[in-house]
Amino acid sequence: MINVLFAARAERWNTYAPELTRAFAAAGLKVDLQQEFAPDVVDYIIYAPNSDLQDFTPYRRCKAVLNLWAGVEAIVTNPTLTQPLTRMVDHGLTQGMVEWVTGHVLRYHIGIDHNLEHQKGKWQRKLPPLSRDRPVTILGIGALGSACATTLASLGFPVTGWSRSPKEINGITCLSGDAGLKQALETAQIVVTLLPLTSGTENLLNAERLSWLPHAACLINPGRGPLIDDDALLAALDSGQIARATLDVFRVEPLPADHPYWWHPRVTVTPHIAADTRPATAAEVIADNVSRSERGVPLRYLVDRSVGY
């Protein structure tokens, strides 16, 4: 029997315990999963950094600490933590992002909003072009952006990806730098923003850059709220330069109830749902690492304490 301590806030237990139990069983592991154990019988710790557990010293038998979250900055400097530490790299999060982005791109592409707004008995045929005639630009082609780009390209869209430094992705027109940004925006009927937030990307989509887009482009932001200058976007929506926008992330979350985005007829607010760690897939990643450890196979997503991630 393998003793696994679940050291995260109690409200996570109800969500994660059944998924972990299922994943351990699927991996053929005999596991006793509990929220409390005598420290010296614990084999593995599933950990969220806001847990009460902060002193790892008495967990002398523990073979690894498996972080539930991607970020480890709150635990990596803990001097009592001498056990191997793994980050969460949840394939479910990437897959969820791909599904959400693809869904909203296709929604704009095939004109679902137009159909929803014309449900009053008027039969007005308006055929969309084929995807091959609908250029899509993705700003930010890291792990999430490139997964979205590849999926959209597989559906026939001509996809341009932009990043600050040059990249290459098979089947995607990859542009970079300032000149590349202008070219990426000038051709885009649908823009998806998936950049990390840095001092160089804050307000990247300002009034000038929104004006580079073709008239009546659509914008989808599942990246970070501050990538967009909100006042510039609202002005572009009102002028028709931007036809529609779907925004999943905001400078302040939850988005305040009086924010104009909630009330604009051509803005869709979604409550930061485009990507999240999924308990089922995260549980599989944890079960896989326990299984690897038990078989003497190197852990995946092991944190290098010398660099901090």
Add this chain to the structure above:
Amino acid sequence: MINVLFAARAERWNTYAPELTRAFAAAGLKVDLQQEFAPDVVDYIIYAPNSDLQDFTPYRRCKAVLNLWAGVEAIVTNPTLTQPLTRMVDHGLTQGMVEWVTGHVLRYHIGIDHNLEHQKGKWQRKLPPLSRDRPVTILGIGALGSACATTLASLGFPVTGWSRSPKEINGITCLSGDAGLKQALETAQIVVTLLPLTSGTENLLNAERLSWLPHAACLINPGRGPLIDDDALLAALDSGQIARATLDVFRVEPLPADHPYWWHPRVTVTPHIAADTRPATAAEVIADNVSRSERGVPLRYLVDRSVGY
């Protein structure tokens, strides 16, 4: 010189004539394409079922009737039609159908309607499952259905395809016959109907079969209107058995302005836009079949009159 009669409504001529002329030339065929000929000199008929031409008897020299549309139910029972009949299988039409079906499946899957209906300042997070946990069933896995099935499977959905007679498609759970239909419906959170309309498929989705679906399933019909018993569907929507429906095809088109589908809050009417023949690609398919016929090569997409499609 090959005499090809274009027997479709006059307004189609301006669209199709240049594309057909181009495609015949590209296929190396010397064709005289006209909207009128003496019947006994016609070699091929390009046909749309709402054409004035309903009596094929005098077209004794005609080697084939090449339908401009995918559906042939309005012509296949014409007793004067003894010539070989081909359906249109236009890769532009197939691609358009794949985009439309995938867009609406993803719309239901990621809950876009829920987001659109909650745009009043309330931040309510509701994460969808991943596609792998959203079984989709496609009733009808011919050219269109199998293309949709394969694309949805590539996005991670577990896809079941049902057809009257057994089929095999890589990556798709293929079921057939009456027992298979029950199994296909019992597992489906989203159902797409892409069957041809025959006496065996009319009202296929009646009250009993709708009751086989899991509670709150979604229905998408880009196939043919009479596949669905409209009264049964409206009752299932009102009971919550069907959560939402998107309907692109109807018994009477345009759908009459007072039809309840237009006014039901959980029904989306789209005006027969899911798939349309694209003139450039359709012209290539027709030129290819004329070329095949002239070379004595079997026609593609030949209709089997004994089964009706």
